[in-house]
Amino acid sequence: MVKVAVLGYGNIGSGVVTVIQENQALIEKKIDNEIEVKYVLDLRDFPGDPMEKKLVHDVNVILEDPEINIVCETMGGVEPAYTFSKKALLAGKSVCTSNKELVAAHGAELLEIAGKQNVNYMFEASVGGGIPIIRPLNNSLTPEKIEAITGIMNGTTNYMLTKMAKEGCSYEDVLKEAQEKGYAEKNPAADVEGYDACRKIAILSSLMCGKTVDYNDIYTEGITKITDKDFKYAKELGMSIKLLAMSKDVDGELLAMVAPFMISETHPLFAVNDVFNGILVHGNMLDDAMFYGRGAGKLPTASAVVSDVMECARNLHHNLRVYWSDEKMTMKNVSDTSKRFFVRMKADAFASARSAFGMPEKIVVPELPDEFAFITNVMTEKEYRQREQSVDGILGMIRVEA
Amino acid sequence: MVKVAVLGYGNIGSGVVTVIQENQALIEKKIDNEIEVKYVLDLRDFPGDPMEKKLVHDVNVILEDPEINIVCETMGGVEPAYTFSKKALLAGKSVCTSNKELVAAHGAELLEIAGKQNVNYMFEASVGGGIPIIRPLNNSLTPEKIEAITGIMNGTTNYMLTKMAKEGCSYEDVLKEAQEKGYAEKNPAADVEGYDACRKIAILSSLMCGKTVDYNDIYTEGITKITDKDFKYAKELGMSIKLLAMSKDVDGELLAMVAPFMISETHPLFAVNDVFNGILVHGNMLDDAMFYGRGAGKLPTASAVVSDVMECARNLHHNLRVYWSDEKMTMKNVSDTSKRFFVRMKADAFASARSAFGMPEKIVVPELPDEFAFITNVMTEKEYRQREQSVDGILGMIRVEA
Numbered sequence: 001m002v003k004v005a006v007l008g009y010g011n012i013g014s015g016v017v018t019v020i021q022e023n024q025a026l027i028e029k030k031i032d033n034e035i036e037v038k039y040v041l042d043l044r045d046f047p048g049d050p051m052e053k054k055l056v057h058d059v060n061v062i063l064e065d066p067e068i069n070i071v072c073e074t075m076g077g078v079e080p081a082y083t084f085s086k087k088a089l090l091a092g093k094s095v096c097t098s099n100k101e102l103v104a105a106h107g108a109e110l111l112e113i114a115g116k117q118n119v120n121y122m123f124e125a126s127v128g129g130g131i132p133i134i135r136p137l138n139n140s141l142t143p144e145k146i147e148a149i150t151g152i153m154n155g156t157t158n159y160m161l162t163k164m165a166k167e168g169c170s171y172e173d174v175l176k177e178a179q180e181k182g183y184a185e186k187n188p189a190a191d192v193e194g195y196d197a198c199r200k201i202a203i204l205s206s207l208m209c210g211k212t213v214d215y216n217d218i219y220t221e222g223i224t225k226i227t228d229k230d231f232k233y234a235k236e237l238g239m240s241i242k243l244l245a246m247s248k249d250v251d252g253e254l255l256a257m258v259a260p261f262m263i264s265e266t267h268p269l270f271a272v273n274d275v276f277n278g279i280l281v282h283g284n285m286l287d288d289a290m291f292y293g294r295g296a297g298k299l300p301t302a303s304a305v306v307s308d309v310m311e312c313a314r315n316l317h318h319n320l321r322v323y324w325s326d327e328k329m330t331m332k333n334v335s336d337t338s339k340r341f342f343v344r345m346k347a348d349a350f351a352s353a354r355s356a357f358g359m360p361e362k363i364v365v366p367e368l369p370d371e372f373a374f375i376t377n378v379m380t381e382k383e384y385r386q387r388e389q390s391v392d393g394i395l396g397m398i399r400v401e402a
Numbered sequence: 403m404v405k406v407a408v409l410g411y412g413n414i415g416s417g418v419v420t421v422i423q424e425n426q427a428l429i430e431k432k433i434d435n436e437i438e439v440k441y442v443l444d445l446r447d448f449p450g451d452p453m454e455k456k457l458v459h460d461v462n463v464i465l466e467d468p469e470i471n472i473v474c475e476t477m478g479g480v481e482p483a484y485t486f487s488k489k490a491l492l493a494g495k496s497v498c499t500s501n502k503e504l505v506a507a508h509g510a511e512l513l514e515i516a517g518k519q520n521v522n523y524m525f526e527a528s529v530g531g532g533i534p535i536i537r538p539l540n541n542s543l544t545p546e547k548i549e550a551i552t553g554i555m556n557g558t559t560n561y562m563l564t565k566m567a568k569e570g571c572s573y574e575d576v577l578k579e580a581q582e583k584g585y586a587e588k589n590p591a592a593d594v595e596g597y598d599a600c601r602k603i604a605i606l607s608s609l610m611c612g613k614t615v616d617y618n619d620i621y622t623e624g625i626t627k628i629t630d631k632d633f634k635y636a637k638e639l640g641m642s643i644k645l646l647a648m649s650k651d652v653d654g655e656l657l658a659m660v661a662p663f664m665i666s667e668t669h670p671l672f673a674v675n676d677v678f679n680g681i682l683v684h685g686n687m688l689d690d691a692m693f694y695g696r697g698a699g700k701l702p703t704a705s706a707v708v709s710d711v712m713e714c715a716r717n718l719h720h721n722l723r724v725y726w727s728d729e730k731m732t733m734k735n736v737s738d739t740s741k742r743f744f745v746r747m748k749a750d751a752f753a754s755a756r757s758a759f760g761m762p763e764k765i766v767v768p769e770l771p772d773e774f775a776f777i778t779n780v781m782t783e784k785e786y787r788q789r790e791q792s793v794d795g796i797l798g799m800i801r802v803e804a
Contacts, residue, residue, distance in 0.1 A: 142712045303543075303687040307541075309545075
């Protein structure tokens, strides 16, 4: 019998209980064992809830119960999740988590403890919700030298950007609607400022290079400066605007960033719309593979946690090695990387644009008579910033992904 | 030291050697062991080839060498691959294959032998080339009751259909071009008649339901009747025509078929073009996840074989259970399933269409004055066939996927 404890009875935690109960027969068949959720840890009480009698308020009940093999940490945030996870691993229990903040902050350390204890620390649900991406990187794309990972990894902002593209609404209106629908938090910073996507690309980048990519080192820009005007140009250009999280191996150094990008309709992520996520992995033998699906949501995310639980159940006293050491990865400075830039300027600044950026092709949208836009040649971020300094009248800039 | 033998030094077999050699350092790090291709089996000689000295013509050299842990079967076809694979497993060696014909025909039996011998039989490369799909089904989507799998699983026909859609060329011209480019064989039946896609959906369906889905029981229709005229209507309707392989759980019975379908632009497979494959998996908790990438090609397919080799190397004397028994799955008769049908008819047959199919909305393309088309209401295949019998002048029919 595999006995599981769930830490945190919120959206994902209660989803884990649902997935295990709904699909119990097939789960038990596949792990060749019985499974039971023995405890749920939460500060709150849930009177009348079917799990009411399994609720505990003290984590030590779980940590000290030798029957518990697997702990699902679905609390979110670094503390107390970090302390609880560490103690659970040290107590010889495997831990499965959906907690991207914690994995990004302490993944290498927790994996090392799991290795020493001959148990597992798994985090399939921390990136891409229900989309399998962590295990494919660890167990399927293993012969590949992964050269780049590029993805739409935040469903909330993708929903907002898709809505702005389709309906022409303003950033403020679409944020309000996303908050009303429960897609965005009251304080939406984690999503709209790109922090969530930043944690996720930090995790994938660490697995890609086998070292630790500190999320603090990742250049992160959110979507708060994107306006309905940008989308009018995007439409004119047949392009879409997406919040991309990307990581590239550039001569042994890692370039990682999160920012809104204009992408053309031939890009595999072009058609990833609404709350969906898409993650594109480029390997040296494979070329591109893409993983697409619901990047969030109670049941899809919980399903990913339970897939980890099942993998742990099949390997109760056997550590599955994950290549992610605590050695810090050398990061490439974003300023030195080259790309093209889409720039909007005031109508009267064309001469100035010409002198700073050469002879760019002027893009004009009839509905916006007071301004124009252009796409620069390929140049480094540093060069772009220098030229930007030398002109007045820039209204906005979005990077262009080839 | 892990010692590997490759059976068949053709396109995929030589790709396996390339992938192992190119990425040897990272492969060895991840399997925590050294790896070497000790033998290559082929009837031919390859004078001057770097592997020349490793070539053997007698499979018994491999089968009787206790140093060989893992055999890559990249021969294709059922015999002698079946006999060789069985003997290798019985000799205590794991077998990794790209051979969809063999896996579709004898998968359950070979898996059972592998289980008894405590080795592994793996076939990631048999479906979707370099796209991870077998391991995600076996190890990632494990808590899901998989309700449907729908995919574009044949790159050759997808290339042809994409070309017909974009350039308006005829079936005959595009087949000729695909043959010249080496995408299609001289005898193109395996691709264009849907046999290849049929084997692949048989494998995925077997994993989906844990029983054996006999590919002979899968209704299979190729693309040979698709004409440039069909694409003119598709364009008019904003739809695309794709060869879909699909499998659905319908009340505990399995509906599986391969046929060209019209799909609308909101369908996740709509934008899967050229030689790319896309496989959509629908689970009861997850909703949809899609796996996309190069479904064929030497190195991507070889990379999938090598990912199996690495998984076998990490589990040399440990069988990883795969849920696929030899019990035959009960199949649903395609005649009883319901859908809409796109039908082309001669211009003078409208009255006849009306009496047989009700009052369908007439679709007219100016370039095709001698005919019209319509899409029926939802009806069973059987009903459609009955009505089809009652009218003259039907020029073609394509199923419509919602």
